[in-house]
Amino acid sequence: MSKFGGSNSKKEVPGVSSGSLSDIVFMLLFFFMVTTQMRETENKVIVKMPEASEVTKLERKDLSSYVNIGTPTRQYQAQYGTDARIQLNDSFKTTEDIRDFIAAERESLSEADRQFMTTVIRADEDVRMGIITDVKQELRRCSALKIMYMARKAEQ
Amino acid sequence: MGKKKTPAINSSSTADIAFLLLCYFLMTTTMGSQTGLSRRLPPMPDPNQKAEDQKVNRRNIIIVKINSADRLLAGNEPMDISLLKDKVKEFFTNPLDDPNLPEKKMTDIEGFGQYPVSQGVISLQNDRGTSYHAYIAVQNELVKAVNELRDDFSYKNYGKPFARLTEEQQEIVKKAIPQNISEAEPKDVSKR
Numbered sequence: 001m002s003k004f005g006g007s008n009s010k011k012e013v014p015g016v017s018s019g020s021l022s023d024i025v026f027m028l029l030f031f032f033m034v035t036t037q038m039r040e041t042e043n044k045v046i047v048k049m050p051e052a053s054e055v056t057k058l059e060r061k062d063l064s065s066y067v068n069i070g071t072p073t074r075q076y077q078a079q080y081g082t083d084a085r086i087q088l089n090d091s092f093k094t095t096e097d098i099r100d101f102i103a104a105e106r107e108s109l110s111e112a113d114r115q116f117m118t119t120v121i122r123a124d125e126d127v128r129m130g131i132i133t134d135v136k137q138e139l140r141r142c143s144a145l146k147i148m149y150m151a152r153k154a155e156q
Numbered sequence: 157m158g159k160k161k162t163p164a165i166n167s168s169s170t171a172d173i174a175f176l177l178l179c180y181f182l183m184t185t186t187m188g189s190q191t192g193l194s195r196r197l198p199p200m201p202d203p204n205q206k207a208e209d210q211k212v213n214r215r216n217i218i219i220v221k222i223n224s225a226d227r228l229l230a231g232n233e234p235m236d237i238s239l240l241k242d243k244v245k246e247f248f249t250n251p252l253d254d255p256n257l258p259e260k261k262m263t264d265i266e267g268f269g270q271y272p273v274s275q276g277v278i279s280l281q282n283d284r285g286t287s288y289h290a291y292i293a294v295q296n297e298l299v300k301a302v303n304e305l306r307d308d309f310s311y312k313n314y315g316k317p318f319a320r321l322t323e324e325q326q327e328i329v330k331k332a333i334p335q336n337i338s339e340a341e342p343k344d345v346s347k348r
Contacts, residue, residue: 018168025174029181036185050289052296054303055191120192123288130284132291136339140200150192151292 037061045070045087050125052151063116064148065105067098069131070124084127086135095134102142122150193295198338216258216275218247222294224285237293244301248274248333268313268328277336295337302335309333 047070058064068087072080076092085092088101106114119139123132139147220240221229228235230243250257258276265271278298282291303318306329310318318329 018171022167022170022174025171025178029174029178032178032181032185036181050292052193052292054193054296054299056194058190058192061190118194120190125287125289125292127288128284129282129286129288129291132288133282133284136197140197143199145197145199146194147197148192148194149292149295150190151296153191 041066041087041090043068043073043087044076044090044092045072045085045124047122047124048126049122049150049152051154053154055151055153058118058120058148060116060118063109063113064118064120065102066120066122067101067135068122069127069135071126084124084131086131095131095138098135098138099142102139102144106144116146117144118146118148119144120148120150193292193299195295195337195339213259213275215256217277217279218244219279219281220294220298222280222282222286222290224283226287226290228294237297240294240297241301241304244278244298245305247278248276248301248305250274250276263331265328265331267324268332271332273332273334277338279338298337299335302333305333306330 045068047068066088069084070087071077071082072085072092080092086094086098088097093101102119106117109117121132121135136147139145218231219229220231223229228237228240230240231247235243247257250260258274260272260274262270263273265273280294280298306318309329309332310316310321310325314321314325318326321329
């Protein structure tokens with residue numbers, strides 16, 4: 001009679017429908033697809049970014065090109081040593097190659113966007129300024145003047 | 157005969173397929189939080205141009221040097237990094253019109269009016285042996301000083317922090333308090 005049934009009720013609990021499970025997972029999937037971006041290059045140098053409190057967000061990620069500077073990762077140390085190296089795209093390069101790299105990056109952008117191109121210097125915090133000064137001088141020579149020093153936001 | 161129903165496709169595996177896709181995206185993508193300090197490099201000097209043109213009045217320049225041991229020298233005196241911000245703020249505001257601190261020039265800012273804009277320039281010099289960590293820390297202090305001055309200005313004139321002003325107002329504030337940080341030509345300091 002009552003809802004809570006007597007001993008005579010043989011009613012089975014209906015199984016939880018798993019039909020909506022896929023919808024939930026798809027929702028998660030879309031969330032990650034929208035908020036993340038493709039990792040375009042494999043990191044061959046170890047970069048531990050320095051901390052700064054006054055950081056600003058990079059506005060247009062599609063207009064930025066990355067110059068990675070740091071110690072090669074363990075698997076490349078036998079070949080390239082442990083001194084700080086420059087990584088452009090997917091390979092180790094020297095400062096002379098920056099010119100070609102910037103030219104290629106500039107070529108890949110549309111005419112209107114070229115002036116907004118930002119070069120992001122992603123350097124390890126233990127790197128000496130010598131190599132960064134060289135990179136900066138080379139960037140000035142290619143007139144890629146908009147740069148950004150990548151840094152983590154410091155926790156207060 | 158023709159009344160046979162086609163059996164429904166079992167849809168319980170769509171969740172697995174979606175999970176697989178999800179895992180794929182989790183592995184190959186990065187969370188997009190890229191932050192940093194924006195800077196504009198000075199253009200390469202014209203070789204024909206004479207060096208004299210670029211001479212700025214001595215009182216308008218503060219030289220911040222970082223040596224290879226990451227020690228700091230600001231305006232000819234050694235300084236701890238925690239004091240740099242106040243030094244720079246004093247340099248830019250020059251509240252007592254000290255003749256050794258930068259002069260101010262009355263400038264007409266569009267949409268605001270006359271404002272004495274400081275002519276000061278920070279010249280940042282570093283050694284080849286300076287660590288990047290120290291360099292960014294100093295850059296950060298300089299930006300912080302300018303940001304605080306801009307916030308002060310915004311509060312005084314608009315009653316809001318800089319970040320909450322409209323775009324036009326931000327432009328005005330940027331003109332009133334420019335961020336003049338010059339990253340000097342590299343000099344070989346370590347030569348003996």
